Amino acid sequence: MxxxxxxxxxxxxxxxxxxxxxxxxxxxxxxxxxxxxxxxxxxxxxxxxxxxxxxxxxxxxxxxxxxxxxxxxxxxxxxxxxxxxxxxxxxxxxxxxxxxxxxxxxxxxxxxxxxxxxxxxxxxxxxxxxxxxxxxxxxxxxxxxxxxxVKDTDLVRTLFAVLNTIAQQIRTELKTDMPKVAILAEKAVWTEALIAAVQKNLPAMKMEVVGTWQPSATATDVTAELSAIDRSGAQLVFTILSGPVGISVGRQMGERNMKAVAWGINVEAQKEEFWQAAAGKAQFVSTLDTLAEVExxxxxxxxxxxxxxxxxxxxxxxxxxxxxxxxxxxxxxxxxxxxxxxxxxxxxxxxxxxxxxxxEFDKRHDPVWAPGKNTGIAVQWQDGKKVPFWPPNVKGMQPFKMPAR
Amino acid sequence: MYWLRWGWAELKNEVVVLPSRTLVLAWAAALLVLPAVYDDAYVLRILTMTCIFAIFAASWDLLAGYTGQVNFGHALFFGAGAYTSALMSHKLGITPWATIWAGAAVAMLFGALVGYLCLRLRGSYLSLATLAFPLIALGLLFAFPDFSGGELGISGVRRLMLTPTANYYIASISMLAIVFGLWQLADSNFGIVLHAIRDDEVAARASGINTPRYKLTVFAVSAAAAGFAGALFAHYLRVAGPSTLEVALSFQVVIWGIFGGVATIYGPVAAVFILYPLTEWLGSFKALGELRLLIFAAIVLLVLLFMPRGLTPWVRDKIETQCPRCKQRNGAWRSVCRLCGAALKAQVAGAQRLVGHQ
CATH class of the missing domain: 3.40.50.2300 (Response regulator)
Structure with missing residues (x-):
């Protein structure tokens, strides 16, 4: 006992x-x-x-x-x-x-x-x-x-920083001073402030906004929007998409052999399954992301x-x-x-x-946004693989590619 | 002394004689005593939320159960109360003790407006129309983000009280008072008219009842109670966001209503007190994990399959019988009616069998 x-x-x-x-x-x-x-x-x-x-x-x-x-x-x-x-x-x-x-x-x-x-x-x-x-x-x-x-306003800073890098590449490769940008944003409240910011800041960044198109977040066909973007002569499509429309945009841009390249927010394109969902046609679609096999x-x-x-x-x-x-x-x-x-x-x-x-944290206990320290990354779909390309000075980054003209 | 005697007489003759009323009294007493014997912050949070949602569910039942105005957009009133109280408290600095009443008042106006717009609609058309209103409200909130806080809503809303126990008492006493008030209303002549409107509106009008006035009133009263619940919710969580207007919340209240038993007031309250803590309890089992919603759905389906009128009418029928002569309820153990002395058991069962054979 x-x-x-x-x-x-x-x-x-x-x-x-x-x-x-x-x-x-x-x-x-x-x-x-x-x-x-x-x-x-x-x-x-x-x-x-x-x-x-x-x-x-x-x-x-x-x-x-x-x-x-x-x-x-x-x-x-x-x-x-x-x-x-x-x-x-x-x-x-x-x-x-x-x-x-x-x-x-x-x-x-x-x-x-x-x-x-x-x-x-x-x-x-x-x-x-x-x-x-x-x-x-x-x-x-x-x-x-x-x-x-990083906080929402800093995410926008990353978007613009990458946009600037891509625009510079377009200027060099296409020999143009004012790259033409089409804004393709889903019809939702959260995109409105972003659209206004892009429309306001792009001319100062020496880019021309050729128009804004707003399909539904769940649209399965964006032919009308992409045809109009084609006709506008846009060289870059700035995407602000979180819904399944991101897949439709990727697939149909490939099907149409569009010469414009897509960059921006495309939540669907961040997923591993995106290439398959877009029927393997989302070549050169790029988006904001966080992690990849880069240093x-x-x-x-x-x-x-x-x-x-x-x-x-x-x-x-x-x-x-x-x-x-x-x-x-x-x-x-x-x-x-x-x-x-x-x-x-x-x-x-x-x-x-x-x-x-x-x-590192600021006085709001938010992570400090700083190139080389904390910005997030940009990735582009190339031949079925998600390839990181920004920030360019990071080891492991690969070149951003544009459709052949 | 008079009141004590009156209270004792009421307790002895009106409450203890019926098991259902005794159960309700025991439940109310347990609610009020609980923090003194089990002061667990988590349990108090769950019960505080339960009390808030119980008000919301009871308010839906007054409108849908008693009047037959099945509202699929009841979250509109909950959200209106939450946003009004949060905005007034947060932006104008008014004490939340005043703004929760303002929340209920604005919700009441919304109720009257929705009722007016839907006066000529019935059945599924009414339900579908009401479904649209919270969606319109959400659209308006998103259209004016500087005012409404947009997709994030209003945060940092002031609390009514600081301690979990005090917040619990605010919610539980409010719930008991409102639910009792709604039950009294439904049990009055007003409630009988509502029954008549639900069962046959044309006949009610032919009897000289001003049915539009009753329907508007019940929309307003029901909305005010839901708005009060919404305001309590906002000050308790310190957030009033789009989730208070979501379709899921509108359907949640319908599930509570049907599970507990419509046109009872206490039915949906019982449903919330069973289902809300049950979901939370299931979530505490790591092995069940994400299966809890599936289990929840299975329980709801089984109850509705075997108790088609809802849980509380089924339970009440098991523990009480109705006198065939005077229609008063009696404890199931009684053989003769406590009021008129009519036989309750064998004779009634025989009569039912006879009716069945015919």
Whole structure:
């Protein structure tokens, strides 16, 4: 009897000790969707890498990383997202939080995380408001950091930077001073500010806007728009597309043998399945992206290769949970504590070399946009492969190609 | 002392005599006592959300269940309340204690407007027309992003209270008060007229009932309750966004209504109290993962298959019987009616069999 009591007590003590040596990180994402899958996959890679190396050194004590998978269902319900974050904080006793995707839901989750003073490393929502909260009310929102992507206004800076590079190539190859640009944006609210910005800034960038076409986001036939773009003599089609229309544009530009080349946002073209979906005709379609097998940082190539080997697909930007957790590890080892208030000033001053970018934070706790450090990349579909071509000075980038004339 | 005596008499003669009422009393008491015995922040959050959605579901039932105006766009009123309260509180700096009433008032106006525009529509035509209104509202919100916050909505909305317990009490007491109020309304002469309009509007009009006035009133009252729920939602989550107007929310309330049992008020409330925590509970099992929505759908389908009138009427029929003479309800264990003394069990069952053979 006595023996069994002693054994039980020892087991209880042992389990407490194991628990105490674990650092719990909650991964919040819409797990039924590709965004959540990537949140989880990136976090798993970080966890396994850290635990294999012995864990995180917290003031001389090694702590293993334990992940908590939290399905926020945020694409369908904002209240589900807040319930999920409350559960991982109060029930699962998460020490840190990462993930999030839909800005409206992340804003609501941010409130809960800040109530509990938990460090929340965002890896999906781009809206500026999340960072604006930090600036407006620092003491409350200082626990929020956005790891990826760069905020929405910085994404536009990348779009224009790449556009400028392509325009320069068009000027050289086609011997023209004012490249003609057609704007092809899906009919949606989110595209309107972007269209206005493109129409306003292109003349100053010595480009001529020949027209704006706005098909439905779900259009399966864009023949009318592409015919008109052909007739306008456009050399570049600036795409602002998030819906399935991106596939139709890619396929039909190829079918029509268009001489104009497409650049911009085309969410469908970021996916691995795009080439097949566009019936192998989306030659030279290019889009904004985040990760590829290029040396954005010394860690990028090995991360992307390891991710592909493990999950049989390329990572999306939501796999930035990897960088978030590795950054957290560095900050904890630097300070020797898991205390959020002590970690915040350290993360603020960090310059962390991640897999997707060199992460430095501004006063809004947004990642600093800087060429050579953190801009995102541009990719172009060439003969069935997604080929990265921008920023041009990065090792591994390949030339941007134009249709033969 | 008089009130104490009156309360005791009511409790003894009107509540404890019926199992359904005893259950409701126990449930209400449990809701009010819960934070004192189990002060878990997560549970309180789930129950706070449950209470808010229970108001929303009950408001739908008054309109769709009692009056037969099956609204497929009820989220319009929820969203109108949420946005009005959030905008007034956030942009004008008015205390949320005032703006939640303003949210309900604006939702009521929306209700009257929708009711007026749909006065001549019935059945599926009415349902389809109402489906369009939240979509129009969404379009307007997106058309004026500087005012509405566009696709992000209004965030950083002020809280009503700071602690989870206080927020829980705001939601639960509001829910109990509104649901009881709606139930009383539905149980009054007004409710009988609504029944008449649903069952045969032409006959109701022929009886001298001003049916358009009743329909407009019920649209407005139902919308006001939904708007109040929306306002509570916005101040609790601190966000009022397009999700408050989404079609999914409009259909969610229809599921709650039909699952719990329409034209009861308490039915949809019971449905929310079962289904909302159940979905959340299923989500806490990592093994179930993303299957929780499938399980949820299966449970709803099974209940509707075996309980076609909804869950609460089925349960009520099991624990209570209706007197064939005076139509009053009695506990299932009684053999004679508590009011008129008529036989309840064997004779009624025999009569039912006889009717069946004919």
């Amino acid at each position: 006595l023996r069994s009591i002693v054994l039980a007590a020892a087991a209880a003590l042992a389990s407490t000790a194991v628990h105490a040596q674990t650092l719990k990180i909650a991964v919040l994402g819409p797990m039924s969707f590709v965004q959540g899958e990537n949140h989880w996959a990136g976090a798993e890679m970080a966890r396994d890498e850290i635990n294999k190396a012995g864990g995180i050194n917290v003031g001389g004590k090694r702590m293993q990383v334990e992940l908590i998978r939290a399905d926020t269902n945020e694409i369908q319900s904002v209240s589900d997202a807040t319930n999920a974050i409350e559960r991982v904080i109060t029930r699962d006793k998460a020490d840190f939080l990462t993930g999030g995707f839909r800005s409206e839901a992340v804003l609501a989750m941010q409130e809960v995380a800040m109530d509990y003073k938990k460090i929340f490393l965002g890896a999906g929502a781009a809206h500026s408001k999340l960072g604006a909260n930090v600036e407006a009310s620092y003491e409350r929102y200082k626990y929020w950091f956005r790891v990826t992507p 954005l940082t010394p860690k990028t190539v090995s991360f992307v290769k390891a991710f592909k080997a493990r999950f049989k697909k390329a990572p999306t930007y939501n796999a930035g949970t990897y960088d978030a957790i590795m950054l957290l590890k560095t900050a904890i080892e630097q300070t020797g504590t898991t205390n959020a208030d002590k970690l915040v000033p350290v993360i603020e001053k960090m310059s962390y070399v991640g897999a997707a970018a060199v992460l």
